[in-house]
Amino acid sequence: MLIHRINMNGHLAVLDINSGAVHLIDETVYDILGVFDGSNDDETIEELKDKYEIAEIKEILAELHELKKEELLFSPEFAVPDTFNEEPILKSLCLHIAHDCNLRCGYCFAGTGDFGGNRAMMSKETAEKAVDFAIKGSKNRHNLELDLFGGEPLMNFEVVRHVVEYARKREVEENKNIKLTLTTNGTLLNDENIKFLNDNRVMLVLSLDGTKETHDNMRPFPNQAGSYDAAVNGFKKVIDSRNGKNYYLRGTYTHYNLEFAKDTLDMLKVGTEISVEPVVGIDEPYVLTEEDLPKICAEYDKLAEAYLDYRHKGIPFNFFHFNVALDNGPCVAKRLAGCGAGHEYYAITPEGDIYPCHQFVGRDEYKMGTLDTGVERTDLISKFRHTHVMTKDACKTCWARFFCSGGCHANADTINGSIDIPYEYGCKLQKKRLECAIVLQAILTDEMNDGSEDLRPVIDNFKYNVE
Amino acid sequence: MKKRIKTVNKAMLKKTLKTGGCGECPASCQSACKTSCTVGNQVCERK
Numbered sequence: 001m002l003i004h005r006i007n008m009n010g011h012l013a014v015l016d017i018n019s020g021a022v023h024l025i026d027e028t029v030y031d032i033l034g035v036f037d038g039s040n041d042d043e044t045i046e047e048l049k050d051k052y053e054i055a056e057i058k059e060i061l062a063e064l065h066e067l068k069k070e071e072l073l074f075s076p077e078f079a080v081p082d083t084f085n086e087e088p089i090l091k092s093l094c095l096h097i098a099h100d101c102n103l104r105c106g107y108c109f110a111g112t113g114d115f116g117g118n119r120a121m122m123s124k125e126t127a128e129k130a131v132d133f134a135i136k137g138s139k140n141r142h143n144l145e146l147d148l149f150g151g152e153p154l155m156n157f158e159v160v161r162h163v164v165e166y167a168r169k170r171e172v173e174e175n176k177n178i179k180l181t182l183t184t185n186g187t188l189l190n191d192e193n194i195k196f197l198n199d200n201r202v203m204l205v206l207s208l209d210g211t212k213e214t215h216d217n218m219r220p221f222p223n224q225a226g227s228y229d230a231a232v233n234g235f236k237k238v239i240d241s242r243n244g245k246n247y248y249l250r251g252t253y254t255h256y257n258l259e260f261a262k263d264t265l266d267m268l269k270v271g272t273e274i275s276v277e278p279v280v281g282i283d284e285p286y287v288l289t290e291e292d293l294p295k296i297c298a299e300y301d302k303l304a305e306a307y308l309d310y311r312h313k314g315i316p317f318n319f320f321h322f323n324v325a326l327d328n329g330p331c332v333a334k335r336l337a338g339c340g341a342g343h344e345y346y347a348i349t350p351e352g353d354i355y356p357c358h359q360f361v362g363r364d365e366y367k368m369g370t371l372d373t374g375v376e377r378t379d380l381i382s383k384f385r386h387t388h389v390m391t392k393d394a395c396k397t398c399w400a401r402f403f404c405s406g407g408c409h410a411n412a413d414t415i416n417g418s419i420d421i422p423y424e425y426g427c428k429l430q431k432k433r434l435e436c437a438i439v440l441q442a443i444l445t446d447e448m449n450d451g452s453e454d455l456r457p458v459i460d461n462f463k464y465n466v467e
Numbered sequence: 468m469k470k471r472i473k474t475v476n477k478a479m480l481k482k483t484l485k486t487g488g489c490g491e492c493p494a495s496c497q498s499a500c501k502t503s504c505t506v507g508n509q510v511c512e513r514k
Contacts, residue, residue, distance in 0.1 A: 019478035026471045063472055071478055078481065083488025092494035143491045324507045326476040331487020335506050340494040402480060403507035434507060445475040459510045461493050
């Protein structure tokens with residue numbers, strides 16, 4: 001497959017898979033591209049001559065041949081670039097500051113914080129070792145990311161404070177640019193920790209699922225009381241304190257709130273930077289079903305229309321998953337590296353154990369080593385490095401391969417017992433939202449090219465913006 | 468004149484086959500509990 005046609009709410013487009021070029025098209029072109037494969041002109045004319053004038057078909061075919069010659073359509077496949085075959089260098093580390101949480105979320109992949117083990121807190125000593133491990137592994141790379149994660153990391157704020165100060169000190173000593181991100185449920189945010197996080201340029205991922213009803217249903221305290229009010233109180237305070245920047249509200253939708261467009265738009269009461277994701281699980285009542293799929297796709301269409309409408313009206317609403325860069329997206333090597341789990345990205349448990357990513361924590365067969373031994377399972381490094389969209393059967397022929405980069409390895413392992421077989425349901429949702437994203441950005445780009453205001457989103461790789 | 472086909476961007480992938488791979492861009496975790504940043508939601512750090 002070399003091209004992919006998209007019809008989003010009647011907006012028609014075609015993606016040239018191997019070049020990344022996108023074209024907005026009309027209905028006739030859309031139909032022709034349903035038959036035309038880059039060279040079968042006669043067959044295309046024969047098949048569509050009853051629906052369209054032959055002269056019209058020929059005219060369009062001539063345009064399509066022109067685009068093919070310019071390598072903007074039917075671009076051929078290419079081989080794995082040499083730059084990707086070099087040794088991987090560490091770019092990100094996820095520090096499990098607290099394997100404990102003060103909420104009991106119904107869908108928590110981390111076993112409500114303990115990751116299937118004991119509830120534990122990372123020590124200052126382990127946190128320092130983790131920072132040093134990350135700096136050493138990053139070699140000559142200037143940028144380095146540290147994610148402060150849990151459970152709920154603010155349950156161990158003393159170590160958050162310590163590791164942030166240590167990272168900022170080491171950053172100067174080693175001439176690095178360390179990007180810090182902290183994920184929190186918001187209920188423990190207070191003036192003291194907010195000031196510290198702001199002063200130290202820590203990006204925030206704030207967990208919010210939508211309306212109060214939706215949020216409270218899945219994100220209760222241990223006594224089953226909902227956490228919405230406490231979370232939103234903290235979120236509003238911290239978002240306001242950083243002038244509405246440097247955060248993402250991040251939600252999860254489940255079988256219980258299939259109308260998640262409503263939930264997503266409700267989040268605008270709290271903030272404008274929003275990311276909402278499907279839940280993943282097995283044999284649980286909240287898990288999304290095949291019957292849910294059409295409803296979910298319709299919700300993405302609704303969100304896409306709202307995204308476009310709000311941009312035209314000047315209402316701030318950044319839906320992260322629709323912000324796709326059509327012009328200056330990542331290189332092919334990056335698109336193959338995908339999430340980087342197990343070769344460019346690791347997670348460190350409170351005990352100092354190393355896993356391919358936070359989702360793999362607690363899966364013994366994926367333990368890669370410890371901060372004392374370093375990574376011992378070099379076989380796993382190689383396995384993760386060389387399991388990408390050009391090696392996985394299901395991805396090789398998928399139109400979305402250079403946008404999604406193969407999906408989540410941990411989900412693939414959870415659902416299929418292998419990182420070689422992607423989690424198909426997740427793929428379906430990923431493709432739907434990518435279709436929306438590509439068409440939306442194509443429309444906004446086209447409007448700009450026609451002389452209208454540039455309403456495309458700013459995509460800045462989660463960079464902390466200093467006023 | 469391409470009236471019925473409006474090309475909105477340039478081909479970008481092929482030209483990065485030899486030049487890309489500096490690795491300065493962030494990781495792009497796709498799990499449903501983090502920033503869930505697909506590769507497509509990123510830009511090249513060099514540009």
